[in-house]
Amino acid sequence: MALAAVLVIFTLGSPYFLTYGNIITILTQASVFAVAGVGLAIVIICGGDDVLSGGIDLSSGAVAGLSGAVTAVLTVSGANTFLAILGGLGTALVIGLINGASVLLGLRPLLATLATMGIATSLELVVSNNIKVVAEGSLFVALREGTFLGLPLSAWTLLLVGAVSWAIYSRSSWGINSYAVGQNPTAATVAGISVNKYRFSSYLISSLLAGVAGVLLISRLSAAVPGIGGQILLDIILVSYMSIIFSNRLLVSVPGTVLAAIFVAALSNGLTLIGVESQWVGAAKGLLILVVLASVTLKGRSAK
Numbered sequence: 001m002a003l004a005a006v007l008v009i010f011t012l013g014s015p016y017f018l019t020y021g022n023i024i025t026i027l028t029q030a031s032v033f034a035v036a037g038v039g040l041a042i043v044i045i046c047g048g049d050d051v052l053s054g055g056i057d058l059s060s061g062a063v064a065g066l067s068g069a070v071t072a073v074l075t076v077s078g079a080n081t082f083l084a085i086l087g088g089l090g091t092a093l094v095i096g097l098i099n100g101a102s103v104l105l106g107l108r109p110l111l112a113t114l115a116t117m118g119i120a121t122s123l124e125l126v127v128s129n130n131i132k133v134v135a136e137g138s139l140f141v142a143l144r145e146g147t148f149l150g151l152p153l154s155a156w157t158l159l160l161v162g163a164v165s166w167a168i169y170s171r172s173s174w175g176i177n178s179y180a181v182g183q184n185p186t187a188a189t190v191a192g193i194s195v196n197k198y199r200f201s202s203y204l205i206s207s208l209l210a211g212v213a214g215v216l217l218i219s220r221l222s223a224a225v226p227g228i229g230g231q232i233l234l235d236i237i238l239v240s241y242m243s244i245i246f247s248n249r250l251l252v253s254v255p256g257t258v259l260a261a262i263f264v265a266a267l268s269n270g271l272t273l274i275g276v277e278s279q280w281v282g283a284a285k286g287l288l289i290l291v292v293l294a295s296v297t298l299k300g301r302s303a304k
Helices: 002-013 022-045 060-076 083-105 109-128 137-146 155-169 173-183 183-192 193-219 228-244 254-273 278-303
Strands: none
Touching: 002 254, 022 155, 022 173, 022 193, 022 228, 022 254, 060 083, 060 193, 060 228, 083 109, 083 137, 083 193, 109 183, 109 228, 137 155, 137 193, 155 173, 155 193, 155 228, 155 254, 173 183, 173 193, 183 193, 193 228, 228 254, 228 278, 254 278
């Protein structure tokens, strides 16, 4: 219903909103923070949706920026495109290892990932020399301009990530155990489930998907832009927690995250088309986050 309302309002407000080209633009924009958002959703699933003490990964945006910068710099240096991408994803996994180890040592995820966010942001500036690095290579062009069955390859990447994650975290014993760990770790431990294994792996997956989002981002922008990770963090957090609203069980979910990402991309795009200034679009996203987090808090109180 929310998506339908957005479609109706913006279709009436702009004749360009429901055009094929604009729909492709929305899907391309959504793919970046949706892929990273799925990773954050998995962290929340395994750590619980309590914002202060539950699962959270504030480094997602910065990791996407760092991964994209490493990939672009390696490509410009003459490395094979696939090897450059592997280098970027490997860098992302290192941050994931640090996040997972920190949480297992007892650090609050909010503070641990805030620290690694600062590390990743600084490393991005070091790697790129704080200048825009052009992303060269046919694969980046294909991700930016290529289509299959009428959909851009970036959208197919989102669908693939979403489908695989949905199958694992909604249709398998691993997913059931992950929700058990996040909702009641004590009961999960009594049932013989390794809480540490699920939580540690969730941070690895989150960083890996943030790295994939970084590759999609430099493909869309044709370059690695310093500081871009901090700009997309708001969207990543928003779509992950907003998935609660798109869930029948009022829990963070992978399908809900994908749907929320398309909703947010359509909202941003539609507001821009009808002439709303960019700063107000950011304010609208901030308001949505407040509403979503308030609903999470109220749900937690109701459960208690």
